[in-house]
Amino acid sequence: MIKNSTIKKIAIPLLMMMGMQFGSLQNVTAQKVYATKTGQLFFNATGGIEKIAAVNNQVDSKFVDATGQIIFGVLIKGFKFENQLMEDHFNENYMESTQFPKADFKGYIKNIKEITFTKDGNYPIDIEGNLTIHGTAQKVATSGFLQVQDGKPTITGEFSVKIKDYGIKGLYIGEKIASEAKIKVNCKYQN
Amino acid sequence: MFLRSLSIGFLCIVLQFNVSAQTQPIDLFADSTTTTTQDIVTGIFKSTRIVNGQSIENAGAGVLDFRILHRFGAINQGGYNFFGLDQATMRIGLDYGITKKLMIGIGRSTFEKQFDAFVKYRIIRQEEGARVIPFSLSYAGTAIFKSLKETTTTYTPYISDKFSFAHQFLLASKFNDYFSLQVTPTMIHYNMVDNSTIPNDFYSLGLGFRQRVSKRVNITTEYYYRFNKLDGYYNPLSVGVDIETGGHVFQLHVSNSTGMTERTFINETSGSWGKGDLRFGFNISRVFTLKKSKELKNIKW
Numbered sequence: 001m002i003k004n005s006t007i008k009k010i011a012i013p014l015l016m017m018m019g020m021q022f023g024s025l026q027n028v029t030a031q032k033v034y035a036t037k038t039g040q041l042f043f044n045a046t047g048g049i050e051k052i053a054a055v056n057n058q059v060d061s062k063f064v065d066a067t068g069q070i071i072f073g074v075l076i077k078g079f080k081f082e083n084q085l086m087e088d089h090f091n092e093n094y095m096e097s098t099q100f101p102k103a104d105f106k107g108y109i110k111n112i113k114e115i116t117f118t119k120d121g122n123y124p125i126d127i128e129g130n131l132t133i134h135g136t137a138q139k140v141a142t143s144g145f146l147q148v149q150d151g152k153p154t155i156t157g158e159f160s161v162k163i164k165d166y167g168i169k170g171l172y173i174g175e176k177i178a179s180e181a182k183i184k185v186n187c188k189y190q191n
Numbered sequence: 192m193f194l195r196s197l198s199i200g201f202l203c204i205v206l207q208f209n210v211s212a213q214t215q216p217i218d219l220f221a222d223s224t225t226t227t228t229q230d231i232v233t234g235i236f237k238s239t240r241i242v243n244g245q246s247i248e249n250a251g252a253g254v255l256d257f258r259i260l261h262r263f264g265a266i267n268q269g270g271y272n273f274f275g276l277d278q279a280t281m282r283i284g285l286d287y288g289i290t291k292k293l294m295i296g297i298g299r300s301t302f303e304k305q306f307d308a309f310v311k312y313r314i315i316r317q318e319e320g321a322r323v324i325p326f327s328l329s330y331a332g333t334a335i336f337k338s339l340k341e342t343t344t345t346y347t348p349y350i351s352d353k354f355s356f357a358h359q360f361l362l363a364s365k366f367n368d369y370f371s372l373q374v375t376p377t378m379i380h381y382n383m384v385d386n387s388t389i390p391n392d393f394y395s396l397g398l399g400f401r402q403r404v405s406k407r408v409n410i411t412t413e414y415y416y417r418f419n420k421l422d423g424y425y426n427p428l429s430v431g432v433d434i435e436t437g438g439h440v441f442q443l444h445v446s447n448s449t450g451m452t453e454r455t456f457i458n459e460t461s462g463s464w465g466k467g468d469l470r471f472g473f474n475i476s477r478v479f480t481l482k483k484s485k486e487l488k489n490i491k492w
Binding site for chain 1: 237
């Protein structure tokens with residue numbers, strides 16, 4: 001005969017475990033993470049005649065629909081310039097990419113609640129958070145658009161950063177290189 | 192008793208459900224972004240030449256590099272020749288990067304009226320990150336045509352007699368942002384030499400390094416040790432400074448060699464450091480992007 005107390009000893013933890021399982025399953029369906037590893041990021045810092053602009057096609061980004069939490073990450077070495085020498089100078093002299101290999105943004109889409117992910121449309125969004133470039137973090141607030149098409153969101157946005165705010169030094173900043181760099185983001189997320 | 196335990200368990204399910212759905216939001220900030228798959232080490236040297244000889248660097252794909260190499264006369268000639276600045280030899284050249292790995296170039300030197308052409312191919316690239324390769328390896332092959340008319344009249348040389356070739360393996364490593372080293376085993380072949388006692392093939396080993404002094408200034412040194420040598424010539428040693436500006440790299444240097452092709456500067460360096468037979472010289476490089484890479488083609492800036 002198995003005693004009642006023994007059943008209790010087994011059943012309660014068992015059921016509790018089941019409960020936990022249930023809970024975590026629910027958890028996944030309640031919040032959804034949209035992610036991409038092939039987002040695009042352009043920047044333009046042309047100050048003079050010579051074009052100083054680059055593109056990075058390997059932007060790593062994720063966001064959660066429930067909280068609006070959003071992150072972007074890029075490798076500095078992933079920026080492609082038209083001019084090889086410029087790319088080398090960008091990495092070695094300005095961004096010091098061996099020391100600071102990454103740049104990232106961690107923040108929130110403030111009005112995420114206004115977006116219906118099941119309905120196609122173009123929703124304006126406000127983003128706020130910390131942008132870390134060259135090992136220096138600065139607060140950034142900008143607006144952009146979140147477009148939903150066939151249930152897949154695309155985030156586009158444009159903002160500019162003051163290069164010197166991030167501790168990036170160089171003789172040409174403010175001359176050949178603009179003191180503010182324009183940055184454009186275009187990320188198409190998978191779900 | 193059993194029922195009670197069952198009901199507690201059920202309660203647990205409900206509680207768990209509520210608790211986890213509300214207080215466990217996914218925290219993206221805890222994740223680390225961007226995992227490196229391939230991290231190629233770039234900028235081992237600052238230019239495609241260390242001083243005279245090829246460096247591990249290539250011109251980028253679709254990039255045309257216009258180079259002017261200038262060498263003055265020997266400094267120890269004294270004030271009458273203004274310490275060599277009255278005389279000059281030069282090489283004018285065009286290099287082009289066909290792909291990321293393959294580069295070609297042509298040039299013309301005033302010294303011995305030489306034409307030269309080379310190919311340089313990257314075999315291995317230094318990598319960090321997921322896969323670590325501690326060095327880069329390239330091959331450089333140069334053909335040199337000496338068009339200077341022979342003064343001897345006893346023998347009319349064939350066109351092919353005026354050719355010489357250099358084969359080099361470039362083995363380089365960037366230790367850190369400040370220091371890079373290159374070892375260059377070299378073989379130089381002459382289609383024709385002066386007499387039968389002189390071999391056609393010469394072997395040498397090049398050593399070169401780059402030491403960063405500031406963000407835009409690097410000290411470079413290049414030396415070739417010759418295993419078998421032509422009489423009357425010295426091992427070439429060049430010490431230079433690389434100065435980078437926007438689209439240019441200026442290389443200023445002091446060297447005991449006059450020639451700017453592999454045959455002439457490795458095997459036929461007539462100056463001696465011991466005698467002060469040194470020459471001041473400079474290389475100027477200006478790059479032009481002729482072909483944009485695929486990634487940059489359809490972009491509106």
